Amino acid sequence: MNFEEAVIKVKDIPNGKLSQDELLSLYALFKQQSVGDIPAESSRPGVFALKDRYKWDAWKKLDGMSKEQAAEEYVILVEQLLAKYL
Structure with missing residues (x-):
């Protein structure tokens, strides 16, 4: 599975199954792949x-x-989550 396929497949996991940590990991890896490092002018939310x-x-x-x-x-994470929740 490649990245684009994983982005689509992760939507197969039923809502409410993923933990907060799993959701944050997916988000962070997605952003790092699509954007790269957080822009220097970005400040931590309040x-x-x-x-x-x-x-x-x-x-x-x-x-x-x-x-x-x-x-x-x-x-890798999407494959693990699919195996865990489907």
Whole structure:
């Protein structure tokens, strides 16, 4: 499975099955593959935007990871989640 196929296949997982950590990992790997590192001018969301802050933090942890590596890890994670939940 390649990255584009994984993006489509992850939608097969029923809503409510994925944990917060799994969702954050998927989000961060997707953003790292599609955008790359968080732009330097981007600032961490404030305390009252917790969801955005968690997403930003998850993505920030991947700073320096290549887009190719992010795509590979995304595919591996999707394959694991499909095996776990389907």
